[in-house]
Amino acid sequence: MKYLPYVLKHLRRNWIRTGSTVMAMAVCIFLFCTLQTIIAAVNYGLKSASASRLVTRHSVSLVYNMPLAYKERIAQIPGVKRVAISNWFGGVMGLPPDFTKFFANFAVEPEDYLAIYPEYVLSDAEKQAFFADRRGAIVGPELAKRFGWSVGSTVQLESTIPPYRIGRPFEFVISGIYQVDEVRYPGTDGRLFFFHHKYLEESTRNRAGAGTFSIEVNDPERAAAVGKAIDAYFENSDVRTKTETEAAFRAGFVSLAGNLALLLNGIGIAVTFTILLVTANTMSMAVRERRTEIAVLKTLGFGSELVMALILVEALILGVMGGGLGLVLGKAMIGVLPSLPLIGDVARAFPNLGLSPLIAATGFGIAVFLGLAAGLLPALQAYRARITDTLRTV
Amino acid sequence: MSGNGKAPMVAVEGVKKVYRRDAEEVKVLDGLSLEVPEGDFVALMGPSGSGKTTLLNLIAGIDRPTAGKVVVAGTDVAQLGESELARWRSRNVGFIFQFYNLIPVLTAEENVALPLLLTSLSKKERRERALTALKVVGLAERSQHYPRQLSGGQEQRVAIARAIVADPKVLVADEPTGDLDSKSAEEILALMETLNRDFGKTIVMVTHDPRAAQRAHTQHHLEKGVLSL
Incomplete structure (x- = not known):
């Protein structure tokens, strides 16, 4: 805990960079939570579909x-x-x-x-x-x-x-x-x-x-x-009809036929991977800028493990902040989704739409993982950095 | 043994240091031996590339010799593992850099207290010790200032306070006045003399400046990795 103020001071050092990294992570977690909640809502509806039930509707659209x-x-x-x-x-x-x-x-x-x-x-x-x-x-x-x-x-x-x-x-x-x-x-x-x-x-x-x-x-x-x-x-x-099984009807009802989960998960993975690269790059830049400081810390007697831990904690805090903000944004968005124009009509078809604890915990876990993964390489670089080499090249 | 029968604070025996650049070997120190008695103030001089800083780094325990022995404060530093060496440095050596190397996001007091984070002292005790160290260097009233709010000479004095705050036995200084104007350099040298004389610190200083070297009790000249008095 005594090192925490030191880590926080570094995070405040370039608050625009810290803020944008946290926002990038938050957007990632926000998207994850929102998309997964929609998938869960659809699956929830499909789970209760019976194989012995059919639904007949107007062949053109449900509107008619x-x-x-x-x-x-x-x-x-x-x-x-x-x-x-x-x-x-x-x-x-x-x-x-x-x-x-x-x-x-x-x-x-x-x-x-x-x-x-x-x-x-x-x-x-x-x-x-x-x-x-x-x-x-x-x-x-x-x-x-x-x-x-x-x-x-x-x-x-x-x-x-x-x-x-x-x-x-x-x-x-x-x-x-x-x-x-x-x-x-x-x-x-x-x-x-x-x-x-x-x-x-x-x-x-x-x-x-x-x-x-x-x-x-x-x-x-x-x-x-x-x-x-x-x-x-x-x-x-x-008036011609279109008859489907109940499960197909429920999936088709929201015009999300096809492999919805694959599509949404694909988007989620792409966004998560992009954010991982962005965050890793930001962390690397932040650590590269502090090469001298890392050498100084080691000269003062900070062990390589401790220096590595300080950088990982910094990355972890970014992850926790990004994850927390992402969850708040995700929960707010899922809450207002049914009242939005156009998309609200679709969202209202899923009355059980809500951020589940499992999705929230997974989203938060991803943020923490992203932070740690992004900080791992710079932390390892700091761990391996030799004092004399670093001081000589600055 | 030194002349007074006591073990020297720094004993360098037959030290070799070879750097490898691709297939080429660069011999920086070649069988160098040196003894610094406790309480001495030693200046290491010599042209660029003569091995002064390398020798200083070996004494400070931030580098290891290729061959030979470096015993500081009774410990053969080459025998210590990485973690042990880091712990040893925190207790026995204070390092003063040419470019001060203060952490810009920390105040003077926080910079000085940094080495004390490695101790079991409470926050209050760390603060008190940092303020005491700042008083010794005459900057207690600037304790809440950030490095950017200090002059070069003041920054170096904060760096010296950081070097002495854990009460190390040995101070090593790499060109401590190299980035300062003559007035500030004079103040820093006077401060180092005080630390040596009044606080009994053993000081090993690398310098290019003959005037700075004159403030030391002993001067050693290095030429191509070998000492020449």
Whole structure:
């Protein structure tokens, strides 16, 4: 500890260089945390996808809805066990809308939807209460906890989607709080809000249509064939469909199809490696400038190991500062992501978006590693530097 | 043994120092022997390349002889490992450089206290000792000044305070007045005389300046790695 003031004084010596190095590291960790959080959020969603479920949507885009009558036709296709309509409502609380309180909310056909999605566990009484009340809604336990809701609480939501805007907010009454069974159904999102599709239809005077059809198939191994059959059925219709497995739908929903993890990790590795080179160069410059001082320290009796340790501690402090700042920036960015224009729409599809302790710890670890790795070579040079050679060449 | 029967503070016996530049060997010291009694003030003179600084570095324990023995304060420095040698230097030798070599980000007091970081002294004790050393060189009132705020002569006095703060037995000085004007040089030499006379420090000084050399008790001349009185 007695050497710490000495190390800190050196870091303050060229504060612009120290500051820019810390910022470079912070940007690296910020990117890492943000990208990894997005990957984790996507994976979290995909983890809960069932192999026996398909999702049918408009072939052009999710923006367009399909006729409600498609439900009966899909239900008649061989292999289809059950069909439920589900619409992304995009409702936000508050006037004007407060996007910091955003959560995912869907208009669904309660009986069929809950039969297809057994992971949303409700007691029979709660189910019956939900089915019976047209304004009823069920919510996840985390969402209920976040807003302090209980059964009977009233909630007002106004949609951001034009066809669902009726000049006033929709009013809901909480009928039940579904439970999450992470053992049987890992990855189940406990922050969702479901309400009656009929309520949406009636309030919008039947303008709602069907955003997606959630389909349960009899045989998971025939899911792909059933999906093709559905799309083939509507091939010559005005509104053609696109049917995918639930996992493919969730990945495609955010237009992040393809190997998302590889792409984002590739970006992360490239940035990290670049920052490593920049930091290593900065550290080398800082140590090269101090060659005389290193020789003087050794002359005064500072052992080579101690000199090396002082430089490594300096690099470590840069890493800790960069990592800390990067985490703060990353957490702030992930927090505001859902309220940003354009990208916020995508981010809001992942209600579980949040900087996890594991990602934060990994990010911080990378920063510490970067600092130490960048400082290692200059520290070794200082360790090996012979006093007489160094003093002779200055 | 020196004339008074006591072991000399510095005993250099048959020291050779050879540097290798690619395939070529450069012989800097060639079987040199020298004794410096305790409390002596010795000046080493000679032309550039004669081996003065190399000899000084060997005595200070920052270089090792190719052959021969260098015994300082009773320790054969060539026999010590790197870590032991560093520890030995911190306790036994104070080094004064031509260009002061103060750490620019540290105040005068912090520069002086630097060698004390290697001791078990508390922060308060280190501070007190540094201030005492600065008082000895007459710069106590400039303790919070940074090197850039001091003149060359003052910087060298701070460097001398740093050299004496751990109370070493031997002071080695490499051209201590080489970068100073004559007035400042005179002050530095007077200070070194005081350290030798009043504090009993054994001083070995390399210099090109005959006037500086005259302040020493003994003068040695080096010529091509060999001593010539």
